[in-house]
Amino acid sequence: MRTIRSIALRFFGLFRSRRTDxxxxxxxESHIALHTDDGIRAGLSxxxxxxxxxxxxxxxEQTRQAHRERRTLPWLESLVRDFTYGLRTLGKHRVVTAIAxxxxxxxxxxxxxxxxxxxxxxxxxxxxxxxxxxLTLKTMHDGDECCNDFPLPIFNDVxxxxxxxxxxxxxxxxxxxxxxxxxxxxRVWGQAVSANFFDVLELPMMVGRAAGNGGAAGVAAGxxxxxxxxxxxxxxxxxxxxxxxxxxxxxxxxxxxxxxxCAAAAGDDRACSLLGSRTPRRIxxxxxxxxxxxxxxxxxRMLNSG
Amino acid sequence: MGDKTDVWQGTLALMILRTLETMGEQHxxxxxxxxxxxxxxxxxxxxxxxxxxxxKLEQEGAIRSHWGxxxxxxxxxxxxxxxxxxxxxxxxxxxxEQTTAILARFLNPAEEA
Numbered sequence: 505m506r507t508i509r510s511i512a513l514r515f516f517g518l519f520r521s522r523r524t525d526x527x528x529x530x531x532x533e534s535h536i537a538l539h540t541d542d543g544i545r546a547g548l549s550x551x552x553x554x555x556x557x558x559x560x561x562x563x564x565e566q567t568r569q570a571h572r573e574r575r576t577l578p579w580l581e582s583l584v585r586d587f588t589y590g591l592r593t594l595g596k597h598r599v600v601t602a603i604a605x606x607x608x609x610x611x612x613x614x615x616x617x618x619x620x621x622x623x624x625x626x627x628x629x630x631x632x633x634x635x636x637x638x639l640t641l642k643t644m645h646d647g648d649e650c651c652n653d654f655p656l657p658i659f660n661d662v663x664x665x666x667x668x669x670x671x672x673x674x675x676x677x678x679x680x681x682x683x684x685x686x687x688x689x690x691r692v693w694g695q696a697v698s699a700n701f702f703d704v705l706e707l708p709m710m711v712g713r714a715a716g717n718g719g720a721a722g723v724a725a726g727x728x729x730x731x732x733x734x735x736x737x738x739x740x741x742x743x744x745x746x747x748x749x750x751x752x753x754x755x756x757x758x759x760x761x762x763x764x765x766c767a768a769a770a771g772d773d774r775a776c777s778l779l780g781s782r783t784p785r786r787i788x789x790x791x792x793x794x795x796x797x798x799x800x801x802x803x804x805r806m807l808n809s810g
Numbered sequence: 811m812g813d814k815t816d817v818w819q820g821t822l823a824l825m826i827l828r829t830l831e832t833m834g835e836q837h838x839x840x841x842x843x844x845x846x847x848x849x850x851x852x853x854x855x856x857x858x859x860x861x862x863x864x865x866k867l868e869q870e871g872a873i874r875s876h877w878g879x880x881x882x883x884x885x886x887x888x889x890x891x892x893x894x895x896x897x898x899x900x901x902x903x904x905x906x907e908q909t910t911a912i913l914a915r916f917l918n919p920a921e922e923a
Contacts, residue, residue, distance in 0.1 A: 536855070537884050
């Protein structure tokens with residue numbers, strides 16, 4: 505308690521330094537005068553008596569300094585002084601300051617961005633069950649990797665007949681939509697997906713449920729969209745919809761698997777036709793432990809036969 | 811001068827408190843002289859060190875100060891003990907007595923036997 509009181513007083517002492525300086529100078533003068541009086545009474549000349557008084561005091565200025573150090577917090581005082589000096593110097597060289605602030609700011613920004621990307625994509629796995637079993641299905645064209653959009657019948661066959669995958673789902677590009685409902689229209693971004701998309705990705709839906717079977721699709725709305733408005737939009741868009749949900753869509757860690765000799769064909773895709781005539785991307789989850797080569801071969805065979 | 815001892819670290823505060831307790835309110839110079847006299851002129855007190863010590867005690871709430879007039883009509887700052895100061899003297903004196911008693915046992919082991 506005593507220490508806290510002492511520190512508080514020393515802190516406030518920083519702000520009334522001049523007045524207490526004068527007060528202590530007066531006290532010191534009085535001390536020297538009293539001592540000098542004693543010296544004169546003992547038979548010394550006034551000059552000698554004062555000299556002796558100063559000697560016994562150990563120097564007036566030294567005493568003032570020691571008193572000042574005890575009165576305030578010297579380290580804080582010098583810190584504040586250094587800080588203000590720094591600010592003054594920066595103010596004098598504005599161009600250098602601006603360049604320094606800009607470069608440091610950019611440096612921090614770049615580092616933060618890189619770190620958040622590394623953290624999101626490398627350090628923290630995507631919330632999709634075991635990401636290593638999640639594969640993007642790609643077609644090959646003349647030996648080169650081509651596309652991963654292919655027609656609905658093939659998708660249906662692959663989904664229904666393949667044994668190497670525990671499930672195959674489809675998703676489309678990001679779709680813009682305008683949600684009206686009862687309030688102001690709002691532009692949201694969503695994604696057309698097949699009804700089994702969430703099962704395959706092992707992503708929990710936050711609201712609602714995916715509806716439809718076979719070719720019917722669901723819509724996943726990204727972060728920030730309001731659930732009820734998405735629901736209203738979807739209800740208007742397609743009958744099969746009873747879905748309302750928001751979830752993060754991340755499948756960037758999905759690895760690619762090549763389905764050889766399958767021509768990519770853009771065509772009728774009922775799954776997503778209501779959301780635009782697009783051909784959805786395919787994504788599959790292989791059985792845990794199944795070699796990717798096996799999954800590839802099995803699927804290729806099916807695609808060829810389809 | 812060679813026979814005089816410097817004030818040991820940490821003892822000056824107790825000397826000041828004790829002197830104020832016995833003499834009542836006193837100005838800095840009077841305190842310094844009184845401490846020297848009490849020590850039988852064996853202590854070599856640098857008067858300048860007294861003031862930071864007084865300030866410390868004041869900051870801790872053990873003493874308070876006010877301006878007054880000395881016996882020979884000079885303006886001087888007088889110090890006196892507060893209630894907390896009185897308590898502190900008792901506590902510090904008891905601690906010091908215990909310390910010296912323990913040391914005495916080491917210095918005079920024969921007494922124990």
